[in-house]
Amino acid sequence: MLQTSIDYSLYLVTGRELLPQGKDYLQSLEESLEGGVTVVQIREKKAETAEFLDIASKSKDICARYNVPLLINDRIDIALAVGADGVHIGQTDMPVSIARKLLPKDSIIGVSCNTIEELEMAIKDGADYVGIGAVYATQTKDLVKPLVGVRGVGSMLRLLDGTSIKAVAIGGINLKNVLRTLHGTVSETGHALDGIAVVSAIVTSINPRQAAADLAEIIREFKKGPSLTRGLSISTNGYTVDTIINSITTLMKSIRILNPLIHQITNNVVTTQSANVTIALGASPIMATTADEMSDLAEICGALLVNIGTLTPPAYAGMLKAGFHVNALKKPVVFDPVGVGATEFRKKVVKDLLDKWQATVIKGNAGELAALVGSNEVASKGVDTAGEGFKDPVLFVKTLARRERCIIVLTGxxxxxxxxxxxxxxNNGHQFLGEITGSGCATGSCIASYCAVASLLARADRKMGAIPGQLVEGDMFVAAIAGLLVFNVAAEFAAVRGDVKGPGTFFPALVDELASLTPEKVVRRVKIQIV
Known part of the structure; x- marks a missing residue:
């Protein structure tokens, strides 16, 4: 079998000890292959040689019937004895160079990698593919190394640019997080995983055929589907000012008809203001932080806003679960990493959240977004930006959007x-926005509201719900623009009202203007460039 023809999409690592009671190993393996498994690795850490040989030989016969390559974990002698297609070796196993000498020509050799250094060595040694992980915590293997995390995999994949080495991710991947894994691991250069490796997601199932088929469908749709964030209705010619304005007009008219529910886990300082802004737009707010109700709220909300301004333990627990459940239902998640650069704790929280779920939009000021990527180009002071902004903000937001696989909103x-x-x-807005508490938080509410509308409209158009390969349907780029533009134009109208004397009287007027704002007013005021 030529290595270039191997499909690593759904890579099964066996684990007989995990089989449901009464389920035969060989039957489970065959059903898995029928469901869509494309590579099989036999892992038998506790079996004696004779037993391992018997299992591998019978597995080889079954895999051959489906033209699926069989790999053996660690044991080159077993691979040679059964005529396996190759081996998978760990960091403490036989070196690739020696394995290559012992195995037949064109044998596949894969290597487990947990760090950049291990990946660099695998590339140097000439591995055919690498298994990167563990991505999540797993019960199938005692972890002696730190979790790589979803976003950590993406940074490692960049090293494979320009090579022929394939990559799969492994460790705790299942039906609920596979889509997050596929989207979140794409590097900023566009390098994506060639597949995902699973153990318990298939082996523990009483119906491994269906378990494999469900995973295979998501992987297949991800690989052939549209971009995570680009809308389904955008022409191949791309965006223009006119198409964006027309779409925003549609969103503004639709929000008051659809009245989407916007779940907001937000800064305690501005909960009331954010709720009032949401209502003024035509949406409905619900402010809830308790982790136990996140699954139910995900079912009924149109979008989720996560704002880390007030990081209490209950709120953090709620954030973790809320994003996970909303992702599972393929609805928009707007993330506002307020003050992320202020403390190491906030940096850790943001990393944990973005490893747990996929954001649809990330919004922040220059200091916050610089801290998010570990850049020293812009400093932060608490929740504010200190000093000048980015030298090339366009390049920055484009690069960060590719890295995080989402819409990036840089405010200022x-x-x-x-x-x-x-x-x-x-270039819309007014200086009063910078002189009141919570204007940035309220902007997040606006963005989440229009993301919900865009998603609902797209789902209604397709009449079939979100397809498996997308986390969100609808044009989130335009929705994010709409949220910012509507808020900032309303601010311009509010600031010049006769009853506004300064920041103290400005915010009530802003809510009034949001409630009465029409698409025609926005079109007259809009100041937008597309680059």
Missing amino acids: KTDYISDGHTCAIL
Whole structure:
């Protein structure tokens, strides 16, 4: 079998000890292959040689009937004895160079990698593929090394640019998080996983055929489907100012008809203001943080806003579960990493959250987004930006959007929004927004509200719900622009009202203007560039 023809999409690692009671190993393996498993690795850490040989030989016969390559974990002698297609070796096993000498020509050799250094060595040694992990905590193997995490895999994949080495992720991957894994691990250069490796997600199932088929469908749709963030209705010619304005007009008219429920886990300081802004737009707010109700709320909300301004333990637990459940239902998640650069604790929380679930939109000021990527180009002061902004904000937001696989919104005197390909530059707003508490938080509420509408409209158009390969349907790029633009234009109208004397009287007027704002007013005021 030529190595270039191998499909690593759904890589099964066996584990007989995990089989449901009464389920035969060989029957389970065959059903898994029928469901769509594309590579099989036999892992028998406790079996004696004779037993291992028997299991491997019978497994080889079954895999051969489905033209699926069989790999043996660690034991080159077993691989040679049964004529396996190759081996998978760990960091403490036989070196690749020696394994290559012992195995037949064109044998497949895979290597487990947990760090950049291990991956660099695997590349140097000439591995055919690498297994990167563990991505999540797993009960099938005692972990002696730290979790790589979803976003950590993406940074490692960059090293494979320009090589022919394939990559699969492994460790705790299952039906609930496989889509997050596929999307979240794509590097900023666009390098994606060639597949995912699973153990218990299939082996523990009483119906391994269906378990494999469900995973295979998601992987297949991800590989052939549209980009995570680009809308389904955008022409191949890309975005123009006119198409964006027309779409925003549609969103503004639709929000008051659809009245989506927006679940907001947000800063305690601005809960009331954010709720009032949401209502003024035509959406409905629900402010809830208790982890036990996140599954139910995900079912009924149109979008989720996670704002880490107030990081209490209950709120953090709620954030972890809320994003996970909303992802599972393929609804938008807007993330506001407020003050992420202020403390190491906030940095850790943000990393944990983004490893747990996929954000649809990440919004922040220059200091916050710089801290998110570990850049020293812009400093932060608490929740504010200190000093000048980025030298090239367009390049920054495009790069970050590709890295995080989501829409990036950089707020400031000038706002920048990017999907990784296109950048919108907005110059609406008023200085009073910077003189009141919670204007940035309220902006997040606006963005989440329009993301919900865009998602609902797209689902209604397709009449079939979200397809497996997408976390969210609808144009989140335009929705994010709409949220910023509507909020900032309303601020312009509010600031010049006769009853507004300064920041103290400005916010009530802003809510009034949001409630009465029409698409026609926005179109007259919009200041937008597309680059």
